[in-house]
Amino acid sequence: MSDEKPDLRAVAAEKSDTLGQDAAPSPDDDTDGLSSVEMRFIDLSASAEFSMEEIAAKLGVTSRTLRRWKARPAVASQIRTRTAEAMSLARAVLAAGANRAARELVGLAETAEPDHARIAACVAVVSNAAKLGELQELSDRLAELETRIGKGH
Numbered sequence: 001m002s003d004e005k006p007d008l009r010a011v012a013a014e015k016s017d018t019l020g021q022d023a024a025p026s027p028d029d030d031t032d033g034l035s036s037v038e039m040r041f042i043d044l045s046a047s048a049e050f051s052m053e054e055i056a057a058k059l060g061v062t063s064r065t066l067r068r069w070k071a072r073p074a075v076a077s078q079i080r081t082r083t084a085e086a087m088s089l090a091r092a093v094l095a096a097g098a099n100r101a102a103r104e105l106v107g108l109a110e111t112a113e114p115d116h117a118r119i120a121a122c123v124a125v126v127s128n129a130a131k132l133g134e135l136q137e138l139s140d141r142l143a144e145l146e147t148r149i150g151k152g153h
Contacts, residue, residue: 034078037061038069045070046082084139091136094129101125 034042037059044055056063069075101122108119 034074038075039078041066041069042075042078042082045079046086048083048086087132087136091129091132094125094132097125098129 041055041059044050044058050058052063052066056066059066070079104118105122105126108115108122
């Protein structure tokens, strides 16, 4: 594993490309018969950065319309998919930084006067990387069980 820092600028650039306020929906965004506005709603919902009211204002629709869209299976499925993709990206960033954070923790433990802020940051990265890994494992196992139940096994 490398000691290099993860390139969070690439992650931020990718995020702003897909979720930026000024990003115009492309004609290729229609998925499962969903309109480009519905796909933008899906992206904004999955980002978890905005409230329903903020999303409604950005899209020029009412919160009630968003609740109706969210209740549709195709929209709910896309939100789950996009949220899973966002979590996968977060896990990748944390995993990339976990090795460096763990090494930093060991180094700081050996110093006479540790930097408490750096220690707290390193602990948070290592801890959250482990938690996200456990959540992914549980999510995978749950999906497998749901598939088995759905197929009548």
